Amino acid sequence: QVQLVESGGGLVQAGGSLRLSCAASGRPVNNYAMGWFRQAPGKEREFVAAIVWRSSTSYADSVKGRFTISRDNTKNTVYLQMNSLKPEDTAVYYCAVNRGYYSGPRADEYDYWGQGTQVTVSS
Numbered sequence: 001q002v003q004l005v006e007s008g009g010g011l012v013q014a015g016g017s018l019r020l021s022c023a024a025s026g027r028p029v030n031n032y033a034m035g036w037f038r039q040a041p042g043k044e045r046e047f048v049a050a051i052v053w054r055s056s057t058s059y060a061d062s063v064k065g066r067f068t069i070s071r072d073n074t075k076n077t078v079y080l081q082m083n084s085l086k087p088e089d090t091a092v093y094y095c096a097v098n099r100g101y102y103s104g105p106r107a108d109e110y111d112y113w114g115q116g117t118q119v120t121v122s123s
Contacts, residue, residue: 009117022095047105
């Protein structure tokens with residue numbers, strides 16, 4: 001089993017930045033793909049970004065150029081640096097782990113999920 005705990009969410013003005021963290025425990029996740037998803041009120045959960053190993057990354061078109069996913073395998077942690085935030089980025093952000101190399105947008109391919117952290121961007 002893998003437990004995931006997100007942190008770093010909060011309220012920020014449009015154009016601002018936040019850095020989310022997701023700490024994994026229970027077993028090492030070095031060899032697993034890790035991803036971020038988000039869910040806004042009344043909308044379905046959507047893919048944001050994912051990373052395999054340290055440098056193979058993928059992003060949703062809506063966040064390319066603004067968000068950066070990274071990981072520190074020594075800390076069993078994945079990060080999401082969010083810059084130039086927009087009100088439409090407001091959502092609960094979830095961390096997820098795939099016990100393999102899948103780093104795509106299908107939520108049902110991910111095996112473990114965190115509880116989420118709220119990000120609110122004011123205009």
